[in-house]
Amino acid sequence: MFHRILVEEWQRALxxxxxxxxxxxxxxxxxxxxxMSQASIxxxxxxxLEADDHA
Amino acid sequence: MSIATAAPELGVKTRxxxxxxxxxQFMIASIGWGIIGMLVGVLIATQMGVWQANFKTSWLTFGxxxxxxxxxxxxxxxxxxxxAGIYYSTQRLVKARTASRLxxxxxxxxxxxxxxxxxxxxxxxxxxxxxxxxxxxPIDIAVAxxxxxxxxxxxxxxxxxxxxxxxxxxxxxIATIITVAMLYIINHLSxxxxxxxxxxxxxxxxxxxxxxxYGHNAVAFFLTTPILGIMYYFLPKAAERPVYSYRLSIVHxxxxxxxxxxxxxxxxxxxxxxxxxxxLGMVFSLMLWAPSWGGMLNGLLxxxxxxxxxxxxxxxxxxxxxITFYGMATLEGPLLSxxxxxxxxxxxxxxxxxxxxxxxxxxxxxxAGMFYWLAPRLWGRRLHSVAAAxxxxxxxxxxxxxxxxxxxxxxxxxxxxxxxxxEAGTVLSYPNFLDAVTSTRxxxxxxxxxxxxxxxxxxxxxxxxxxxxxxxxxxxxxxEVYVPEKPATMGLGGGFFNAPVIYTTLLLVFLSGxxxxxxxxxxxxxxxxxxxxxxxSMHKEFTKTSWSAWYERLLENALPFTALTxxxxxxxxxxxxxxxxxISTANNVEGMRQIPYTPLELAGRDIYIREGCYNxxxxxxxxxxxxxxxxxxxxxxxxxxxxxxxxxxSKRTGPDLAREGGKYPNSWHFFHMRDPRQISPxxxxxxxxxxxxxxxxxxxxxxxxxxxxxxxVPYKMMTDAEIQxxxxxQAGLIADDLKNAGAEVPPxxxxxxxxxxxxxxxxxxxxxxxxxxxxxxx
Numbered sequence: 001m002f003h004r005i006l007v008e009e010w011q012r013a014l015x016x017x018x019x020x021x022x023x024x025x026x027x028x029x030x031x032x033x034x035x036m037s038q039a040s041i042x043x044x045x046x047x048x049l050e051a052d053d054h055a
Numbered sequence: 056m057s058i059a060t061a062a063p064e065l066g067v068k069t070r071x072x073x074x075x076x077x078x079x080q081f082m083i084a085s086i087g088w089g090i091i092g093m094l095v096g097v098l099i100a101t102q103m104g105v106w107q108a109n110f111k112t113s114w115l116t117f118g119x120x121x122x123x124x125x126x127x128x129x130x131x132x133x134x135x136x137x138x139a140g141i142y143y144s145t146q147r148l149v150k151a152r153t154a155s156r157l158x159x160x161x162x163x164x165x166x167x168x169x170x171x172x173x174x175x176x177x178x179x180x181x182x183x184x185x186x187x188x189x190x191x192x193p194i195d196i197a198v199a200x201x202x203x204x205x206x207x208x209x210x211x212x213x214x215x216x217x218x219x220x221x222x223x224x225x226x227x228x229i230a231t232i233i234t235v236a237m238l239y240i241i242n243h244l245s246x247x248x249x250x251x252x253x254x255x256x257x258x259x260x261x262x263x264x265x266x267x268x269y270g271h272n273a274v275a276f277f278l279t280t281p282i283l284g285i286m287y288y289f290l291p292k293a294a295e296r297p298v299y300s301y302r303l304s305i306v307h308x309x310x311x312x313x314x315x316x317x318x319x320x321x322x323x324x325x326x327x328x329x330x331x332x333x334x335l336g337m338v339f340s341l342m343l344w345a346p347s348w349g350g351m352l353n354g355l356l357x358x359x360x361x362x363x364x365x366x367x368x369x370x371x372x373x374x375x376x377x378i379t380f381y382g383m384a385t386l387e388g389p390l391l392s393x394x395x396x397x398x399x400x401x402x403x404x405x406x407x408x409x410x411x412x413x414x415x416x417x418x419x420x421x422x423a424g425m426f427y428w429l430a431p432r433l434w435g436r437r438l439h440s441v442a443a444a445x446x447x448x449x450x451x452x453x454x455x456x457x458x459x460x461x462x463x464x465x466x467x468x469x470x471x472x473x474x475x476x477x478e479a480g481t482v483l484s485y486p487n488f489l490d491a492v493t494s495t496r497x498x499x500x501x502x503x504x505x506x507x508x509x510x511x512x513x514x515x516x517x518x519x520x521x522x523x524x525x526x527x528x529x530x531x532x533x534x535e536v537y538v539p540e541k542p543a544t545m546g547l548g549g550g551f552f553n554a555p556v557i558y559t560t561l562l563l564v565f566l567s568g569x570x571x572x573x574x575x576x577x578x579x580x581x582x583x584x585x586x587x588x589x590x591x592s593m594h595k596e597f598t599k600t601s602w603s604a605w606y607e608r609l610l611e612n613a614l615p616f617t618a619l620t621x622x623x624x625x626x627x628x629x630x631x632x633x634x635x636x637x638i639s640t641a642n643n644v645e646g647m648r649q650i651p652y653t654p655l656e657l658a659g660r661d662i663y664i665r666e667g668c669y670n671x672x673x674x675x676x677x678x679x680x681x682x683x684x685x686x687x688x689x690x691x692x693x694x695x696x697x698x699x700x701x702x703x704x705s706k707r708t709g710p711d712l713a714r715e716g717g718k719y720p721n722s723w724h725f726f727h728m729r730d731p732r733q734i735s736p737x738x739x740x741x742x743x744x745x746x747x748x749x750x751x752x753x754x755x756x757x758x759x760x761x762x763x764x765x766x767x768v769p770y771k772m773m774t775d776a777e778i779q780x781x782x783x784x785q786a787g788l789i790a791d792d793l794k795n796a797g798a799e800v801p802p803x804x805x806x807x808x809x810x811x812x813x814x815x816x817x818x819x820x821x822x823x824x825x826x827x828x829x830x831x832x833x
Binding site: 016017018019020021022024025026028029030032033034036040041042043044045046047048049050051052053054 | 150
């Protein structure tokens with residue numbers, strides 16, 4: 001019933017590029033996280049638990 | 056700070072006393088402002104059901120108090136709570152005292168001064184007319200300056216840290232600081248016309264996009280990411296166990312930060328916003344489901360083995376409920392971003408239910424949990440009453456449920472009634488807008504009741520913490536740490552100009568080129584993709600280097616990490632805003648171009664904005680059957696291009712006004728503004744007696760018109776005398792017309808200017824593509 005598309009030619013690429021960029025960021029991030037050492041993960045995850053005299 | 060012992064292999068052992076005074080200050084401020092913000096919320100909720108609660112006083116009307124409520128809750132309540140949490144947890148996570156007490160104090164008192172300025176100016180009607188961005192330009196500059204002081208203190212503390220690693224909560228704080236600064240500055244770009252007034256540089260669709268890019272990400276980076284950082288610190292503390300999955304928290308951070316920034320256009324679905332942007336906003340909003348639920352599950356599963364404590368520990372009770380509300384809100388948000396769902400829900404109370412579920416449930420409960428955990432530690436004394444804290448929890452929970460249930464029922468009722476048609480979709484089932492208002496009246500009373508219960512809970516919290524602190528000595532935390540030798544820093548150059556980043560960028564460019572470009576460049580992109588992959592493989596083979604070392608070092612270097620976060624949030628903003636700003640406005644008016652306002656109409660528009668009419672009335676007819684049948688042809692892009700600021704609105708408590716001009720005679724508006732119920736029985740709109748008493752501010756118009764010309768509105772040059780004459784002539788005609796209809800008022804009164812503006816709404820000229828191209832060439 002209604003027409004509401006307003007696109008100049010070069011903008012068509014943006015949506016596809018956006019998805020590509022995100023997927024790349026996500027996959028690289030996932031790979032890096034998987035490859036982090038267990039010791040490093042354990043040490044980082046315990047940081048909030050280190051007690052000061054408030055804890 | 057005193058040196059105790061020295062151990063060469065670990066560094067020098069030092070005792071550090073944390074600076075917890077700012078934590079106490081921000082916490083007390085958050086509770087105080089929170090109660091005020093909620094009190095204003097209860098008042099305006101009451102006004103929805105009882106119009107007399109507007110008190111016929113200009114500074115107590117819904118239109119002026121609603122911005123005060125939203126700003127108080129967002130920037131005063133959550134803002135101060137966020138600062139308290141950040142100052143407390145950052146010191147402990149990096150094992151260093153906050154870098155500068157002076158900067159902390161400037162930050163605290165500066166922020167409170169900003170809030171006081173907002174409390175004074177907003178009820179006076181001094182506003183920019185954009186939601187959550189209403190504060191006038193001098194206050195905006197103060198906000199930016201204080202934010203920079205906060206950032207300097209934060210990054211300075213990181214630079215002095217004695218813990219090499221950056222825990223994930225610190226990442227969330229970094230993202231908050233960078234992104235809020237970027238959003239706030241861009242959305243507040245304005246040109247002043249006086250010390251208390253300005254016009255935004257963006258107009259129409261551009262202003263709409265920038266506003267909701269900001270508005271949505273204010274939710275993301277002011278109300279979500281800092282609270283997630285607080286969750287990742289305080290929840291393990293309270294549960295006495297590490298976060299369920301640290302790996303998941305890393306994926307949560309990068310995915311959330313990267314996706315959130317793209318989702319703003321979901322606030323503008325089915326409007327004049329270009330279709331590709333609407334689709335982009337919808338798709339990225341749906342993608343938000345994954346990281347949001349990843350974070351929510353990570354939070355809840357941190358309570359593994361500690362669920363039994365929920366029966367007795369109010370802190371964990373608040374945290375568990377808060378995270379659950381986060382999960383519900385982030386399930387609902389993407390759902391509401393689906394175009395067809397949004398067509399039903401937008402402009403109704405469904406949106407109000409959604410934001411209050413998140414604000415009261417997520418922000419409010421996380422704040423309460425944090426305060427109950429902090430107070431005994433900050434004053435070295437047990438919480439005065441655990442029973443009172445539990446009562447607060449149940450009052451708050453039941454209050455939220457009553458509030459949101461009322462708003463869901465109201466929103467769905469409004470969606471059904473306002474969109475319903477009969478006779479094969481050619482006639483509205485409920486042509487009178489007020490049918491939807493009167494049908495939901497009882498729900499407005501329930502809403503006020505739910506809000507009142509929630510407020511009562513927070514008053515109990517204030518009493519409980521006051522009793523805990525009363526007579527107690529303030530206690531600063533301290534810890535013994537080994538100050539490690541400073542590792543070699545990476546620097547910005549090392550962060551970006553290295554093999555992993557360069558290869559990744561090349562892969563990304565070629566991948567995008569393959570997916571987006573026409574045949575030949577697309578083919579070349581595949582070649583580039585393969586060549587880069589081969590070069591990367593050969594590089595690794597010959598140099599035998601481990602690229603994971605770069606990533607590991609990045610996590611210990613705040614500067615390149617911050618730069619990387621900045622790039623992540625910038626990309627989304629640039630992709631959306633640059634094309635919209637660059638798009639040739641004159642070529643893309645969809646056959647209709649707005650006629651600039653006359654000086655009197657511009658003065659009337661400023662009165663409309665001052666009174667906050669946009670809080671209840673939209674000016675955007677969506678591409679939906681119900682909208683078009685009720686209000687007329689759908690709004691075209693060109694019909695608001697000269698509107699600085701745009702006034703599309705986000706909620707319809709009253710009808711849309713995009714085509715209001717000429718729909719009724721001048722006298723209709725006169726009587727309607729004087730007593731809305733005389734014209735529209737059942738209306739909840741306030742009376743506006745001061746508009747019939749106060750004079751229109753004509754003297755300010757020359758400056759205003761000059762600024763309008765500078766931001767691109769095609770006004771011809773006029774002398775001050777010509778402006779005054781134009782106003783007097785138009786006002787005289789309206790006053791004469793009113794007199795003939797039995798409504799006598801002097802022409803210089805504000806009601807005349809407002810009527811002239813309302814009668815101009817929807818008046819546009821038709822243009823052909825050739826005409827619009829000629830206009831662009833000029």
